[in-house]
Amino acid sequence: MSPQITFPDVRIVEVGPRDGLQNIRDPIATKTKLELIQRLKETGLRTIELTSVVSPKAVPQLADCRDVLGDPSIKQSLTEPHIRHPVLIPNIKGLKIAFEHGVREVAVFVSATEGFSKANINCTVDQGIARAKEVTSLALQSNIVVRGYVSCIFEDPYDGPTSPASVLHCVKSLLDAGCYEISLGDTLGTGSPSSVRSLISYLREHGIPLENLAGHFHDTYGQAVANVWEAYACGIRVFDSSVAGLGGCPFAPGAKGNVATEDVVYMFHSAGINTGVDISKLVNTGVWISKQLSRTNSSRAGTAIHIKKTKSLSLDKNETPKDVSLQWSLVSETKGLLLYRSGVNMKIVLNRPKNGNALTADMIHDLTTTINDISNDPQVSRIVISGNGKFFCTGMDLGKGSTPVGQNDSTSIAQFNRLTTLFEAIDTSPKVTIACINGPAFGGGVGLAFACDIRLCTKDAIMTLSEVKMGLCPATISKYVIREWGLPFAREAMLSARPVTPKELKALGIVSQVSDSTSKLHARLDSFLITLKVASPGASRMSKELIRLAWTSAGGDQQASGIRNIFSEMMGPDADGAHGVKEFQSRRKVDWDLYTQRILKPKL
Numbered sequence: 001m002s003p004q005i006t007f008p009d010v011r012i013v014e015v016g017p018r019d020g021l022q023n024i025r026d027p028i029a030t031k032t033k034l035e036l037i038q039r040l041k042e043t044g045l046r047t048i049e050l051t052s053v054v055s056p057k058a059v060p061q062l063a064d065c066r067d068v069l070g071d072p073s074i075k076q077s078l079t080e081p082h083i084r085h086p087v088l089i090p091n092i093k094g095l096k097i098a099f100e101h102g103v104r105e106v107a108v109f110v111s112a113t114e115g116f117s118k119a120n121i122n123c124t125v126d127q128g129i130a131r132a133k134e135v136t137s138l139a140l141q142s143n144i145v146v147r148g149y150v151s152c153i154f155e156d157p158y159d160g161p162t163s164p165a166s167v168l169h170c171v172k173s174l175l176d177a178g179c180y181e182i183s184l185g186d187t188l189g190t191g192s193p194s195s196v197r198s199l200i201s202y203l204r205e206h207g208i209p210l211e212n213l214a215g216h217f218h219d220t221y222g223q224a225v226a227n228v229w230e231a232y233a234c235g236i237r238v239f240d241s242s243v244a245g246l247g248g249c250p251f252a253p254g255a256k257g258n259v260a261t262e263d264v265v266y267m268f269h270s271a272g273i274n275t276g277v278d279i280s281k282l283v284n285t286g287v288w289i290s291k292q293l294s295r296t297n298s299s300r301a302g303t304a305i306h307i308k309k310t311k312s313l314s315l316d317k318n319e320t321p322k323d324v325s326l327q328w329s330l331v332s333e334t335k336g337l338l339l340y341r342s343g344v345n346m347k348i349v350l351n352r353p354k355n356g357n358a359l360t361a362d363m364i365h366d367l368t369t370t371i372n373d374i375s376n377d378p379q380v381s382r383i384v385i386s387g388n389g390k391f392f393c394t395g396m397d398l399g400k401g402s403t404p405v406g407q408n409d410s411t412s413i414a415q416f417n418r419l420t421t422l423f424e425a426i427d428t429s430p431k432v433t434i435a436c437i438n439g440p441a442f443g444g445g446v447g448l449a450f451a452c453d454i455r456l457c458t459k460d461a462i463m464t465l466s467e468v469k470m471g472l473c474p475a476t477i478s479k480y481v482i483r484e485w486g487l488p489f490a491r492e493a494m495l496s497a498r499p500v501t502p503k504e505l506k507a508l509g510i511v512s513q514v515s516d517s518t519s520k521l522h523a524r525l526d527s528f529l530i531t532l533k534v535a536s537p538g539a540s541r542m543s544k545e546l547i548r549l550a551w552t553s554a555g556g557d558q559q560a561s562g563i564r565n566i567f568s569e570m571m572g573p574d575a576d577g578a579h580g581v582k583e584f585q586s587r588r589k590v591d592w593d594l595y596t597q598r599i600l601k602p603k604l
């Protein structure tokens, strides 16, 4: 019988909140970063890099490092004995700030190569080492432990391949300075298992103890997980990784994200190697942060586990879907709009958060085209409209030099046509349209929400028909707002321009669900979309038409003939009804999403 092999544990250094976020251009709220750290902690990760005390000019995304470090939850976490929270520090000034906030571990960084050193920290390699030594020495005097990073271990974006001797020089210098561990950074992600083995062997042969080394691999060439495994096989036991594979490097063009923590944990657990991490919670965290950042989840294992979980939940007959997530993939991006797809669902996200997602002429045009395109796609059943950032949509563009207000006749006509075409496209779409209102809306933004069939919103999604304050009026949107709100309520809201709360709208049945936060809203949206699988797309389209007829010509001839036509369409041999009733007779429930994707449709 072969002897039982027991593998030593590995330690994962989660770098998502720092390395993962630093390269993202759109501002991320401090509270999202804090929630990310908290969620990561709850997965069982015991080393989580918090932030970086670098110049806000160099890395604007981390300009809130003081707010992160000063938050009570972080202060508490910094005192917990089994938790390690390294903070990246470039210089003495950064160290002092970290020290003031009770940080117990810092990380210093150097590049093994001149080109990257110059671009990243504007000094030579040796000047970088001297700076890191200075920080390390002062940190150690204050009982702060120091970790070192060496970047570009295989290649530099400017200088090309890196010599192992340069890596050795940096590793040795940082260890001599007193760093307890050096993380070897494949910043460009060009390394492969053979280069990993070769470098680690070289360092070991030159007297570097393996227990002082960690691996930090980026996934640009898809080699990161293989590199982690190879480094493990060589004897390395500490690995940096980032949830959902977040990351990149602002100074290394083309560098992709870090190896995803989910992929690393999955790989180690599959080999019976304990990481101490609850993979299920980790996967949920990866899905959550990807959604928060409107980014595709780069973790392969995370995505697969999540889809499997979602599928088994939605196929369970006794299960009422409750906040089950869908996997959304980015389909296209224009200036101001992001388009995502999840099966038969499309989600359009207004993406001009700095201007409250105010609708420029281009955005209105792109939004209309997108809605028309989706409306003509037989593989799609639903269209969601949402917004990025604090606001859902602040209405018509009122920006200096760009607003169409106060211009000439032709500008006015063009804007009128643009707006009416957009709202008509939404209103007459054969697809079920859902406004997922992530925050307050003003003017045309309210119109956008109420041209849709159904609305879910956050508790902060206050609606203001603010037009009268500026001498304008809710002209093109009135058709939809008055229809949905009712005359007296709409009249009062239009004439007062007062903020109307989600609570009021919910009480009137005008919004269907109100969530506590944006993340909960999106989770609720996903669950809601899953529940809509019970509805046939053809029948939904016809139901929409019946509602429109009741609104436009209640009791009239047009409504009567419209109902007659819809009735005969519904009863036809090619209509969804023929399939739905057959399934009913066989005591089978129809998943209309699968049907629409042609999976259940009989082969001709």
Ligand SMILES: CC(C)(COP(=O)([O-])OP(=O)([O-])OC[C@H]1O[C@@H](n2cnc3c(N)ncnc32)[C@H](O)[C@@H]1OP(=O)([O-])[O-])[C@@H](O)C(=O)NCCC(=O)NCCSC(=O)C[C@@](C)(O)CC(=O)[O-]
Binding pocket: 354, 355, 356, 358, 359, 394, 395, 396, 397, 398, 399, 419, 442, 443, 444, 445, 447, 466, 467, 472, 473, 474, 475, 476, 477, 478
């Ligand atoms: C939203 C708050 C309360 C935020 O108030 P705040 O939180 O104090 O932030 P802010 O005012 O600094 O706004 C943040 C940024 O968003 C911009 N912004 C914000 N809204 C717009 C806009 N519409 N157009 C262009 N830019 C806009 C604003 O200019 C600023 O950009 P920055 O100055 O930093 O570059 C405030 O900015 C505000 O009151 N905005 C105006 C909202 C409004 O009244 N919208 C109605 C537009 S009229 C309309 O839609 C007509 C229509 C379509 O209904 C007619 C029809 O139906 O036919």
